[in-house]
Amino acid sequence: MKTIKQLSVFIENRTGRINEVTRILEVGGINMSAFSLAETPDFGILRMIVSDVEAAHRALKEAHFGVNVTDVLLVTCANEPGTMHRILEVLAREQVFIEYMYAFSEGEVANVIIRPTDVARAAEILQSHQPC
DSSP: OEEEEEEEEEEESSTTHHHHHHHHHHHTTOOEEEEEEEEOSSEEEEEEEESOHHHHHHHHHHTTOEEEEEEEEEEEEEOSTTHHHHHHHHHHHTTOOEEEEEEEEETTEEEEEEEESSHHHHHHHHHHHOOO
16 A cells, blocks of 8 residues: 555546547656546546656646646555455544545456545555555
């Protein structure tokens, strides 16, 4: 488990807008290792874990995108039944509120991105309880 940086990009709901983001990243040689897209009727929020946060942030700002950098937790565990429940159970027991989360897995490894309201406290709790 570790704290990492995540980009949140605000995107108007119109055709091709996500393509502009991925083009900017491609031109900058920046890789996306994870992403999540949430939408409302007027805009979407593209949350991304990228290979070079500073360069991506700078390039997207220069292209007039609204973009924020936030700390999130990356929890890497075994990709098996019950692992996610153990993580959530520890956080709930300690009254940690989760704003959002997303996950991806490959083979025997699962990676969970968690955005709690208090990143440092959640990290400390997960470190001490070792749920996975």
